Amino acid sequence: MRAFSLKLTVLLGTALGSLVFAPAFAQTTTITFYYPVGVAGPLARFIETYVEEFEAQHPDINVETVFGGNYVENQSKIVAAQRAGTPPDVAILLSQELRTLISLDVVESMQPLIDADPEGEAMIADFFPAFLLNSTLDGEVWSIPFQRSTPVLYYNKEAFVEAGLDPDSPPTTWEELIKYAKKLTQRDAQGRVTRYGIAIPTGDRSTWLTEALVMQAGGSLYDPNSDGKVVTIDTPAMRAAMQYVYDLQHTHEVSPKGVIAWGTVPNDFAAGNVAMIYHSTGSLGFIRQNADFEFGTAFLPANKQYGVPTGGGNFYLLKGSDPAKREAVWTFTKWMTSPELLARWSIDSGYVAPRISSWELPTMKEYVAQYPQALTAREQLQYAQAELPVYALQEIKDIVSKAEQDIILGNAKIEEALAEAQRRADQVLAAFR
Secondary structure: OHHHHHHHHHHHHHHHHHHOOOOOOOOOEEEEEEEOOOOOOOHHHHHHHHHHHHHHHOOOEEEEEEEOOOHHHHHHHHHHHHHOOOOOOEEEEEHHHHHHHHHOOOEEOOHHHHHHOOOHHHHHHOEOHHHHOOOEEOOEEOEEEEEEEOEEEEEEHHHHHHOOOOOOOOOOEHHHHHHHHHHHOEEOOOOOEEEEOOEOOOOOOOOHHHHHHHHHOOOOOEOOOOOOOOEOOOOHHHHHHHHHHHHHHHHOOOOOOOOOOOOOHHHHHHOOOEOEEEEEHHHHHHHHHHOOOOEEEEOOOEOOOOOEEOEEEEEEEEOOOOHHHHHHHHHHHHHHOOHHHHHHHHHHHOOEOOEHHHHHOHHHHHHHHHOHHHHHHHHHHHHEEOOOOOOOHHHHHHHHHHHHHHHHOOOOOHHHHHHHHHHHHHHHHHHHO
16 A cells, blocks of 8 residues: 555656646745544645645745634634634635625635636536535635545445345345344344444534435425525425434334434444444545455435435635735645545545546556445435535534434424424524525
């Protein structure tokens, strides 16, 4: 693996050197860059390494990095800095936060920078259309895709063989997943579970996997014709999704009970404590490095249909930053979202390389030949939809998450919890109508 990484670094350095958009600066320009890490693994170290390499190739641009924590923490720090009059110049923020960030007057459109670059239009056309769904608004590109993802099913092939299941045939439907999970769940002589069949995270204010389940049930968690002002929580599709998650825990007893934290699930999978998990493709690097068994990845199982939201973070231009630094910001953004760097980031992290041409690079072809699990998320893009793109996003997520957790914990019936969540969400979004 080390030899492969060294080969990749050499090839990347050569390729990036020929592709960098490098205007001449009279003096060193310093830009500030905030970024988050949303999945397990040493991803901050990779980001810092990329920045060091950029600075070495662009001695006239200095990049001051600030690791902001997770996505929510990072955004809070950025908003606070902007309110204090010291906004960063560029940042990675959730792609789905676009409308909320605009309503907070925190970001500017990237479209003028794209239009001013002769290569700008061709660059944007090279991104997978699914990853531009949360990046554009009213025909303008507001942010550039970087660490992008879809949720996928990870499964322990050795556990499959042990349970008499075909390790090359993961479940494709909700019904099949329940049957598989029953066979994969193990108990000791006292009846205590030693390995669960499935774990689907339900904590940490995330609605991402809930959105996927709703899509699979034939619905959506928002009205696509409402300009981000209507969520659709109290629906048959949402009720089906909540019943499915509840039944996995309480009816079939194949999943850990209670609220399942997002961050612990990859560790539990790698440790062999659970045989299948729903998680981000961005966790592929961590699982690849920490699981001592053969594992596979697959589309999230379908109910009425396949369906997943895209996810992850984009590069944003921060409002109030120095306009004189725009050229340096664009040079940095282009370098970090070049086909070569995005291929490298995909290999290092497990995130989906969001540019089509990244997948044609020799290093990427070599990587997927060695780790075909990396192809799952890319192939699943044909069923991908926009991630919940509404105003007051964190408030809406809190409302949906509370309803889901009340249902799982037995504190409320499905119909009651969803009706109350719909009422509260309608109140929040009324301010934007």
